[in-house]
Amino acid sequence: MTTPADLPIRTRRAAFNRAIADADAQAIGPILARDCVMVTGTDSAVIAGRAAQVKVWQREFASPGRLIYERISAAITVSPIEPIALEQGEWRGIARDTGALAASGVYTAKWREVAGQWVIEAEIFVTLA
Secondary structure (H helix, E strand, O other), X not given: OOOOOOHHHHHHHHHHHHHHHOOOHHHHHHHEEEEEEEEOOOOOOEEEOHHHHHHHHXXXXXXXXXEEEEEXXXXXXXXXXXXXXXXXXXXXXXXXXXXXXXXXXXXXXXEEEEOOEEEEEEEEEEEOO
């Protein structure tokens, strides 16, 4: 259920998903905090910093067998005392060329409101299929 408190985060998540589908690494950058951290789903690689993550996305988008990743929010909990929120949900990677499900799992993301915009500070993914 969407609430007024979590709507801005859901809007930013939709923009992130759209940027992945459109292979637009530059659109991903503003959604990430400067010092953000991502822990990948299978090998638990740690990708630290906005610039590093944008570079990873650029490589991913250039791959001929790339996947289109989507995050599907199940719950967003916005803190009543700090400008932070926790998003939890499922993710999936769909083969761009065939539309087949290639990988999926669960994720959690920590968001922070900075200068009126919500940005991702941390994401952790777990591959389950």
